[in-house]
Amino acid sequence: RTTGSVARSNIPERGRKHSFQGSRHSAVCCYTKAIKRSGSQAEKAVLYRNRSAFLNIDPGDVKARFRRAQAFQKLCWLDQAFLDAQRCAQLEPKNKAFHDLLRQIAAQIQQKLVQQNSTDSRVQQMFSLLVDASAAQNLVVLTGEDAGAEQILRNDGVKLIQKLLQSKQKDIVLSSLRTLVGMCTGHQSRTMAIVNELGMEQLCAVMGEGASTVSLAACHLLQVMFEALTEGMKKEIRGKDEAILPEPSKELRSMLRHLMEMMPASNVSGPGRDSAINLLIKQVPRKSMKNPDNSLTLWVIDQGTNTPALDVAGTVPELSEGPTLNDNSHISCSVLLSKLYDDLKSDAERENFNKLCEEYVQQHFSRHGLDGKLQAIQTVSVLLQGPSDVGNRTLEMSGMMDAVIALCASEDATHQQVAVETVIHKKPLIKDLHATLVVTTQGLCKLGSAGGTDFSMKQFAEGSTLAQRCVSFRWLCNESLPPTTRRWSVEGLAYLTFDADVKEDLVEDKNALLAMFELAKSEDKTVLFAVGSTLVNCTNSYEVEKPDPQMVKLAKYAKQHVPEEHPKDAPSYLEKRLRKLLETGVVSALVCMVKQESPALTEACRDCIARVFLALVERQEDRGTVVAQGGGKALIPLASDNTDVGKIIAAQALAKITITSNPEIAFPGERVRKWIGPLVSILSLECTLLQNFEALMALTNLAGISERLRQKIIKEKAVPKIEGYMFEEHDLVQKLYLATGNDRLKLLVLYSGEDDERLRKAAAGTLAMLTAEQPELCTTHWLEIIQSLLLCDIPALCHRGVVIVHNMMQAEKSLAETIMESEALEILSVLAKGGEGTPQPVSKVAQSCLEKAVEYSIIMTRDGKGTEP
Numbered sequence: 001r002t003t004g005s006v007a008r009s010n011i012p013e014r015g016r017k018h019s020f021q022g023s024r025h026s027a028v029c030c031y032t033k034a035i036k037r038s039g040s041q042a043e044k045a046v047l048y049r050n051r052s053a054f055l056n057i058d059p060g061d062v063k064a065r066f067r068r069a070q071a072f073q074k075l076c077w078l079d080q081a082f083l084d085a086q087r088c089a090q091l092e093p094k095n096k097a098f099h100d101l102l103r104q105i106a107a108q109i110q111q112k113l114v115q116q117n118s119t120d121s122r123v124q125q126m127f128s129l130l131v132d133a134s135a136a137q138n139l140v141v142l143t144g145e146d147a148g149a150e151q152i153l154r155n156d157g158v159k160l161i162q163k164l165l166q167s168k169q170k171d172i173v174l175s176s177l178r179t180l181v182g183m184c185t186g187h188q189s190r191t192m193a194i195v196n197e198l199g200m201e202q203l204c205a206v207m208g209e210g211a212s213t214v215s216l217a218a219c220h221l222l223q224v225m226f227e228a229l230t231e232g233m234k235k236e237i238r239g240k241d242e243a244i245l246p247e248p249s250k251e252l253r254s255m256l257r258h259l260m261e262m263m264p265a266s267n268v269s270g271p272g273r274d275s276a277i278n279l280l281i282k283q284v285p286r287k288s289m290k291n292p293d294n295s296l297t298l299w300v301i302d303q304g305t306n307t308p309a310l311d312v313a314g315t316v317p318e319l320s321e322g323p324t325l326n327d328n329s330h331i332s333c334s335v336l337l338s339k340l341y342d343d344l345k346s347d348a349e350r351e352n353f354n355k356l357c358e359e360y361v362q363q364h365f366s367r368h369g370l371d372g373k374l375q376a377i378q379t380v381s382v383l384l385q386g387p388s389d390v391g392n393r394t395l396e397m398s399g400m401m402d403a404v405i406a407l408c409a410s411e412d413a414t415h416q417q418v419a420v421e422t423v424i425h426k427k428p429l430i431k432d433l434h435a436t437l438v439v440t441t442q443g444l445c446k447l448g449s450a451g452g453t454d455f456s457m458k459q460f461a462e463g464s465t466l467a468q469r470c471v472s473f474r475w476l477c478n479e480s481l482p483p484t485t486r487r488w489s490v491e492g493l494a495y496l497t498f499d500a501d502v503k504e505d506l507v508e509d510k511n512a513l514l515a516m517f518e519l520a521k522s523e524d525k526t527v528l529f530a531v532g533s534t535l536v537n538c539t540n541s542y543e544v545e546k547p548d549p550q551m552v553k554l555a556k557y558a559k560q561h562v563p564e565e566h567p568k569d570a571p572s573y574l575e576k577r578l579r580k581l582l583e584t585g586v587v588s589a590l591v592c593m594v595k596q597e598s599p600a601l602t603e604a605c606r607d608c609i610a611r612v613f614l615a616l617v618e619r620q621e622d623r624g625t626v627v628a629q630g631g632g633k634a635l636i637p638l639a640s641d642n643t644d645v646g647k648i649i650a651a652q653a654l655a656k657i658t659i660t661s662n663p664e665i666a667f668p669g670e671r672v673r674k675w676i677g678p679l680v681s682i683l684s685l686e687c688t689l690l691q692n693f694e695a696l697m698a699l700t701n702l703a704g705i706s707e708r709l710r711q712k713i714i715k716e717k718a719v720p721k722i723e724g725y726m727f728e729e730h731d732l733v734q735k736l737y738l739a740t741g742n743d744r745l746k747l748l749v750l751y752s753g754e755d756d757e758r759l760r761k762a763a764a765g766t767l768a769m770l771t772a773e774q775p776e777l778c779t780t781h782w783l784e785i786i787q788s789l790l791l792c793d794i795p796a797l798c799h800r801g802v803v804i805v806h807n808m809m810q811a812e813k814s815l816a817e818t819i820m821e822s823e824a825l826e827i828l829s830v831l832a833k834g835g836e837g838t839p840q841p842v843s844k845v846a847q848s849c850l851e852k853a854v855e856y857s858i859i860m861t862r863d864g865k866g867t868e869p
Contacts, residue, residue: 783824
C-alpha cells in the first residue's frame with residue numbers, strides 16, 4: 001500500500017517534468033493516469049487544472065477542451081464547464097456529444113439557480129447560520145416578502161427565533177425582533193400564532209431588559225402585534241376569514257394584562273417600564289371619540305390598571321422601595337391616567353375612577369412614617385399633571401395640603417422636591433409660593449404673564465420682568481444645577497416670552513438658546529412642552545384673532561380696553577428672530593423632539609412644534625435650510641399624529657416647502673409619496689384660502705415628477721377635490737394664471753389643441769371657466785386653436801369652443817372685431833342656424849356671439865341693423 005501511494009505521487013511529478021521539458025503529450029498522459037488513480041476530490045481538482053493548462057498553449061485542441069468540460073461538470077464548476085462545452089460545439093457544430101453535454105450543463109445551471117433563488121433554500125441557509133449576526137439580519141430581509149415570512153413560520157422558524165431572543169448578543173436579539181416585526185405586520189393569523197408560540201412572558205422580558213435599543217425594538221414589535229390583532233377584529237377586515245380565524249380579543253387582553261404587570265415590577269428596567277406605559281397609552285383609549293365603545297378602557301380599569309399605574313405614580317426614586325424609574329416615568333404615567341380618565345363617558349364611570357385614586361392615596365397617607373406620606377403626595381403630583389380634576393380632589397383630602405406645605409420647608413432635598421412639584425402642578429396657583437426660591441420665581445413668571453401678549457397689561461413694574469428673565473437664563477445655562485431646576489427655568493420662560501422684550505433677549509443670548517435646545521434633546525422628556533411653548537412665543541406662531549377695526553373704534557369710543565401689540569412683535573423684529581433661531585440650530589432641536597418616543601410628546605406639544613415649523617418656512621429663502629436639517633422628514637408624522645389644527649398647520653408647512661423646492665432633491669426615494677396625503681387633507685372647505693392655494697401649488701409640483709406620483713395623487717382621491725376648485729370663486733387660484741412670467745395659460749391653450757380627447761376637454765373646459773371669471777386673460781393669439789374647437793365633431797369640445805369665443809367677445813370690443821374678421825364668423829353663422837348634428841346649447845351660444853357682434857355694430861342683420869364689416 002505504501003509503495004502504491006508513492007507510485008501515485010510520482011506520476012504528477014513526472015507530468016511536471018515533461019511540461020518543463022516541453023513534452024506536452026507525455027505530460028498530459030501522466031496527468032490523465034494520475035487522475036484515474038487519485039481517490040481525493042481535492043487532489044483531482046489540482047490534477048485537472050494542471051492538465052487543462054495545456055489548452056492555453058493549444059486552444060484549438062477540441063478533445064482536451066471536451067475532457068476539461070466533463071471534468072468541470074463532475075466538480076460542479078458549472079460556469080466553466082458551460083464555457084468549454086460551448087466552445088467545443090462552436091468548433092465542431094455537428095458533434096452530437098458536444099451538444100448533449102452543453103444541454104446537460106445548461107439544465108444543471110438552471111436547476112441550481114432555481115434552488116438558490118427559492119425562498120425555502122434561503123430560509124434553510126439562514127437557519128443553518130443563525131449563530132451569525134449577519135445571517136440573522138438576512139432573515140429580516142426575507143420577511144419583506146410574504147412568502148419568506150410564511151416559510152419561516154412553516155420551518156419552525158419561531159422556535160429558532162425564540163432561542164435567539166434568549167441569547168445575550170444584542171445584534172442577534174435586535175435582528176430577531178425585526179424579523180418578527182416583518183412576519184406580524186398586517187397579518188392577523190401569523191401574529192396570533194407567534195403570540196401563542198412565543199408567549200407574552202418572553203416578549204415582555206425582552207422589553208424589560210436594560211438596553212434601551214432592545215426595549216424600543218420589542219416595544220415596536222408589540223405595537224405591530226396590537227395593530228394586526230386590532231385590525232383583525234373589524235368585520236370589514238376579517239371578511240371571508242371570519243369563519244376560520246378565531247376572535248383575537250383573548251390575545252389582546254393577555255397582552256394588555258402582561259403590560260400592566262410590568263409597570264410595578266422591580267425587575268423591569270426604566271426604559272422597559274416606559275415602553276409598557278407607552279403601549280397602554282396607544283392601545284387602550286379610543287382613537288376617536290365618535291366611537292361609543294370604551295369597553296377596553298373600562299376593562300383595563302376593572303383589571304386594576306389604576307393600582308399598577310398609581311404604584312409608578314407614587315414611587316419616589318430616592319426611597320429604597322419601588323420600581324426603577326426614568327426621568328420620564330412620572331410624566332408617562334400621568335399621560336396614561338389622563339387618557340383613561342378622558343375616555344370615560346359618564347359621571348358614574350368618572351366617580352368610580354376618582355374613588356380608586358382617593359382610596360390609593362388615603363391608604364399610603366395613613367401609613368405610619370414619612371415614606372407613606374411622600375408616596376401619597378407624589379401620587380397627587382402625578383395626578384395633577386394628568387387628570388387634574390382627580391388630582392385637585394385628592395389634594396383636598398384632610399391633612400394633605402398641610403403636609404405639602406410642611407414638606408416645602410423641610411431640610412431634606414427629596415422631601416422638598418416632591419412637595420414643591422405638587423405645589424407647581426396645582427391649578428389654580430396656590431398663594432404659598434414662598435416655599436422655595438424656585439417656586440417663587442416660577443410663580444412670578446406665571447403671574448407676570450397674565451396679560452399674555454397685550455403690551456398694555458403689564459403686571460409688574462418696569463424691570464421686574466427683566467430680573468425674572470435673568471434668573472431663568474442663569475439657571476438654564478448652569479449645568480451644575482439639577483435637571484429639574486433647569487426644566488423649571490424653561491417653564492418660566494414659556495410664560496415670560498409672552499413679553500416681546502424677553503423674546504428679543506432670549507434669541508440674542510446664544511448660550512441660553514443652546515442650553516434650551518440641549519435640554520430638548522436630553523432624556524428628560526418632561527421639558528418638551530415648555531420648550532415648544534417658548535419657541536411658539538418667540539416665533540409669534542400662536543393663534544391671534546385680529547379684532548375688526550370698526551369694533552376697535554367702538555371700544556375706544558366706549559373707553560373699553562383694547563389690546564395693544566408690542567412694538568417688538570412687528571414683522572421686522574420677527575424676521576430677525578427667526579433668522580437667529582435658524583442660525584442657532586432650532587431645526588435640529590425640533591427634529592429631535594419629534595423623534596422622541598415618549599408620552600410626554602403629547603398632541604399639544606406636537607401642535608407647538610408644527611406651529612414653529614410653519615413660522616420657520618414662511619420665508620422662501622429659509623426653506624432649504626429647514627429641509628437640509630431634516631425638517632421636511634419631521635413634518636410627516638406631525639401631519640398625521642397631532643391635534644386637528646396641528647395636522648393642518650404641519651401640512652401647510654409641507655406645502656410651502658414643496659412649492660419652492662425640487663421634490664426629487666428635498667424628498668429623495670419613496671419619502672415624497674408620504675407627503676401627498678397631508679397635502680390632499682388641506683384641500684378642504686375648513687381650511688383657509690391660502691392653505692387651499694398652497695396645497696394645489698404643491699400637488700402641481702409633485703404631479704410633474706413621475707407617473708407613479710400622479711397615480712398616488714389619484715389614489716388619495718384628490719382629483720374630485722381639485723376639480724371642485726374650478727367652480728369656486730377662489731381669487732388665489734385664479735391669480736395663478738395672471739401671474740407675470742408663467743406659462744400656465746399658454747399650456748391650457750396648447751392642451752386644447754392636442755389629440756387626446758379627455759385632455760382637450762379638461763383644458764378647454766378650464767379655459768372656458770377662466771375666461772368667464774377673468775376676461776383680462778383673453779387674447780387673439782388663440783384663434784387657430786379656437787377655430788379647431790368650433791369645427792370639432794365632438795359636441796362637448798364644440799360647446800367649449802363657442803363659450804370661449806363668447807367670453808372673448810364679452811371681454812373687449814377689439815377682440816370681437818378680430819374674431820369677426822376671421823373665419824370664425826362663418827363658422828359661428830353655420831352653428832347659429834342649428835341644423836342636423838348641431839346641439840341646441842352650441843347653437844344658442846353661437847347665436848349669442850353674433851348678437852354681441854351686432855350690438856358692437858361690427859356686423860349687420862338682414863333688416864339693416866348694424867354695420868357691415
